Amino acid sequence: MKLFIFHHCPFCVKATMAAGYKKLDVEWVFLQNHDVDARISKVGANMVPILQKPDGSYMGESLDIVQYLDNFDGTSTIQPAQQADQVSQWLKETGFLASVLLYPRWFKLNLPEFETAEARAWFTKNKTAMIDMSFEDALAHSEEYIQQINAKLEQLTWLTLPSSRGGQLSYDDINLYPFLRNYTAVKGVLFPEKVRQYIDEVTELTQVPLYDDVAV
Helix, strand or coil: CEEEECCCCHHHHHHHHHHHHCCCCCEEEECCCCCHHHHHHHHCCCCCCEEECCCCCEECCHHHHHHHHHCCCCCCCCECCCCHHHHHHHHHHHHHHHHHHHHHHHHHHCCHHHCCHHHHHHHHHHHHHHHCCCHHHHHHCHHHHHHHHHHHHCCHHHCCCHHHHCCCCEHHHHHHHHHHHHHHHCCCCCCCHHHHHHHHHHHHHHCCCCCHHHCC
16 A cells, blocks of 8 residues: 655644554655645545555545554554544644744755655745745744744643553544644744653654654
8 A cells, every 4th residue: 555645744644643553564655745736636636645545546535544544454443532622622723833833844854745846836835825924934933933832732731641541542643643743843842741752652653753853
């Protein structure tokens, strides 16, 4: 099987989490960010992740892919969500911060989806329009945004650690961890002890790479 993904995309991380957790033989294929045709030709829409199944057919939608991979061996082991409302609300409250902190940093990490000038230009055009500022302006205000996300991370007192539930992954993890993982790319973000432990435990279960060593 193959997963067509972007390294930085939190929805792609959901799929790679499931593959890693289930220890499936899945190849990661990195698409260029601007290559919309490559996505549309597979699933009829501009989306990632995309899974190519063993029969050669393709499927999109991250949670559908997670469910497919979880059931691939005939045994579903990812547990149902127990904190969906808390996860959804926290992500809603931090969405803008994720955008202004992360968009301008992805270019600085040598990610495979930005190998070409076309990919970088396409991303810049679309994402600066979404945050209504240049990447330079966003970086210039990093200290302000980092203080805000640090305060939001302190609110994650309701997190439950995988170690407290038998070392099992849940759909709460599938939906929250990709966004927390991406903040490891931002130098100056301070993870409370429990949040850091949560990130490390889910990383161990899923083998998703972090960005601590290359944080900007």
